[in-house]
Each structure stands twice: as C-alpha cells, then as structure tokens.
Amino acid sequence: MVPFRNIRMDLMSSKEVAAYLKKKQTVLLPVGCFEMHGPLVPLACDSFLDWGGALLMGEKWNILVMPPIYYTYPGASGPWPGTVDISPEITVAYVKEIVKALLKNGFRQVILCGSHGPLGFLLQEVIRSVFQETGQVVLHISPWRLLLAQDLAEKEFGRPITEDLFVLAMMKVLGLHGAFDPKAKVERKTEFSHPTISELKKFGGTVPWYFNRDYQHTGLRKDISIADADRAVAVIKKALDRAGDLPKVFAKYQKAVAEDLKKRPWKKASIWTM
Numbered sequence: 001m002v003p004f005r006n007i008r009m010d011l012m013s014s015k016e017v018a019a020y021l022k023k024k025q026t027v028l029l030p031v032g033c034f035e036m037h038g039p040l041v042p043l044a045c046d047s048f049l050d051w052g053g054a055l056l057m058g059e060k061w062n063i064l065v066m067p068p069i070y071y072t073y074p075g076a077s078g079p080w081p082g083t084v085d086i087s088p089e090i091t092v093a094y095v096k097e098i099v100k101a102l103l104k105n106g107f108r109q110v111i112l113c114g115s116h117g118p119l120g121f122l123l124q125e126v127i128r129s130v131f132q133e134t135g136q137v138v139l140h141i142s143p144w145r146l147l148l149a150q151d152l153a154e155k156e157f158g159r160p161i162t163e164d165l166f167v168l169a170m171m172k173v174l175g176l177h178g179a180f181d182p183k184a185k186v187e188r189k190t191e192f193s194h195p196t197i198s199e200l201k202k203f204g205g206t207v208p209w210y211f212n213r214d215y216q217h218t219g220l221r222k223d224i225s226i227a228d229a230d231r232a233v234a235v236i237k238k239a240l241d242r243a244g245d246l247p248k249v250f251a252k253y254q255k256a257v258a259e260d261l262k263k264r265p266w267k268k269a270s271i272w273t274m
Contacts, residue, residue, distance in 0.1 A: 003175060007058040010067040020064060021106045026247050028054040029102070030068035031095060031114035031123065036080035036211070037163070038218045042180055043082045044070060045167045045218075046116040052170030053143030053236075054113045060240055061247050066102075069095060075118040076193070076211045088122055096126045103136050109250055110136075115144035135261055137254045141246070149239035156235050157228075162190075163218045169232035183225040188215035 005011055009027070012020075032047025042048065051068040058065040071084045072095070078085040095112070102110050112123050123140040130138050144166070153161040161169075164182040171180055192198055193212040200207060211217055265271050 004055045004059060004065070007055070007063065007065050008067075009064045012064075017064070024063060025107050026061075026063040026109035026111065026250075027066060027102060027107045028058050028063060028111050028113055029066045029098065030054045031072060031112055031116070031119055032068045032070055033072050033074050033116040033119075034070050035074035035077040035083040036214075036217065037077075037167075038216075038220065039214050040180070040182060040184060040220070041164055041167060041218050042171075045163065046114075048167050048170045048174060048176070049115050049163075050113045050143050052173040053115075053147050055173060056147070056237065056240055057113075057143070057246070060243075061245065063247060069098070072114075072116065073118050073122060075116075076209050077217060079210055088118070091122050092125050092129070095123065096129060099126060099130055099138055100134070103130075103134065103138075108136075109247060109254070110138045111246070111250065112138065112140040113143050114140060115142045137257050139250050146243060147236045147239050149235070149242075152235045152238050156231055157224075161232060161235065162221065164221065165224050165228060165232050166236075168224075168226065168229050169236055172229040172233050177229055178226070181226040182221065182228075184220035184222055186220055187222055188220040190219040191216050 002008075002011065009017065030047065030050035030053070032044065032050050034043050034047065035045075036043065037045045047068040047070045051065075054065045054068075057063075071086055073088045073091040074083050074085055077083045099110055099112070112127070114123050119140075120142075127138040127140055130136060148161050148166060150160050153159070157165075168180060168182050171177060191213075193209050193216060197207060197209055
C-alpha cells in the first residue's frame with residue numbers, strides 16, 4: 001500500500017476529491033524552496049520538511065495534503081550552485097493564485113505549511129492580501145515550530161533537532177530514506193555571513209544578505225547520522241500527538257471573523273468606547 005494514499009491529493013482522482021469536499025473543506029499546502037543547504041543537505045530540504053510535516057498532520061487530522069510548491073524566493077542562498085533564485089514578488093503572486101484557486105474550487109480551510117525563513121514575511125503578505133480581496137481567512141503555519149518540540153528533542157538527543165536532522169526524519173516519512181546522510185567530518189555552527197547583521201538587529205534593523213561560507217545555513221554535525229532517522233521521526237510524532245486540533249481551532253476563528261464581517265461593528269455609532 002502506498003503511504004498516505006488516502007490524503008495525498010496528487011494521488012487522488014477528481015471524483016475522490018469531490019467526495020471529500022462533501023464532508024470536509026480543509027487542505028494543507030506545503031510551501032518549500034529549492035536552495036543550497038551546505039555541502040550535505042539536499043537542495044529540496046525545505047520542501048521535504050514541509051511536505052513530510054504536512055503529511056503527518058494530514059494523517060492526524062484526516063485532511064488532504066497538496067504536493068509542495070518547490071520554488072520560492074530563497075534569500076541568502078540566492079547565488080549558490082543549484083539554488084533557484086526567483087523574486088519575492090513572483091513568489092507572493094504565484095502562491096496567492098494557488099490559494100485563490102483552491103478557495104474557488106470549494107476548499108474553505110486552506111492551511112499554508114512553510115518553514116523556510118523568508119516565507120515568514122512572504123506568506124504573511126499572501127494571507128493578508130487574500131483576506132483583503134476576498135474576506136476569506138487563510139492560515140500560515142510553520143511545521144518547524146510545531147513539530148520540533150525542544151524539550152522532547154533534548155530528552156532524546158541531548159540537544160535541539162537541527163535542520164539536517166529534521167530533513168533526515170522527513171525524508172524517511174516521504175520514503176526517501178537512504179538518499180541523505182547528515183554525518184559530517186567536521187563541526188560547524190550556523191552563523192550570519194557578517195557580524196554586523198546581528199549588530200543591526202539590536203537596533204531593530206533587518207537587511208538582505210548572502211551566505212559566504214557553505215556551512216552557515218545549516219551548520220555541520222559529527223554526532224548524527226542516517227541511523228538517527230527513526231528516533232527523529234519518533235520525537236516529531238510525539239510533538240504532534242500532544243498538539244491540539246488545528247482544523248477545529250482554525251474553523252472557530254474563521255466563524256468569528258465571518259460574524260464580524262457580517263455585523264460590521266465598525267459601522268455602528270455605538271462602537272466607540274468614549
């Protein structure tokens with residue numbers, strides 16, 4: 001049996017989706033990236049992270065999962081070999097069109113799953129633009145934050161799960177185990193390309209930058225290997241097991257917003273506190 005066959009929308013027929021929409025209208029859309037992640041980690045790392053995470057969440061809540069969007073604005077890895085370096089503007093426009101197409105097709109709960117750093121601000125623009133245009137609430141979550149419970153990770157591994165270990169686990173979930181071994185010959189920590197980036201942050205500043213060393217994005221570790229995949233998956237599943245019912249909470253919020261849009265309290269003379 002093909003894993004996740006009942007929730008993978010790319011494996012379903014149009015008829016199967018029609019039957020699903022009669023019962024539920026929730027869909028998870030993984031949004032990844034295709035970029036340099038150092039000398040060992042695969043270029044599709046972010047897409048694997050969010051696709052695998054979405055499949056585990058879809059399995060837990062019995063909701064459909066779209067195939068991932070692989071190509072988005074990469075950020076600091078832009079000029080490195082293999083990176084697909086597209087603009088922030090194209091990223092926002094493309095993801096927004098997909099979201100609007102899903103809404104038009106009958107999905108009422110669209111959940112964007114994106115952990116790639118720049119998606120934090122790009123998907124914020126997408127969901128707010130869609131809301132302003134349509135009144136429909138779309139949700140963005142970061143599987144990285146939800147699934148990497150640091151207390152569970154430190155209990156199992158003695159230190160937090162880093163991106164290389166997370167992608168190792170998600171590649172196991174996706175049936176890609178054996179294609180990547182995170183074990184490095186040297187240890188290196190993640191870092192900014194220039195110390196002044198951190199100094200500017202103290203002023204509340206943010207700037208674009210490029211990595212100028214191969215290890216800066218994900219770091220390198222000698223203490224993990226391909227043999228740690230099952231342990232990492234177990235930690236991630238434990239974190240998901242103790243999470244609440246996201247679709248239920250999301251639906252509750254959507255209902256509250258719909259009431260606001262219907263009643264339009266900002267139009268009433270009695271709205272003012274003083």
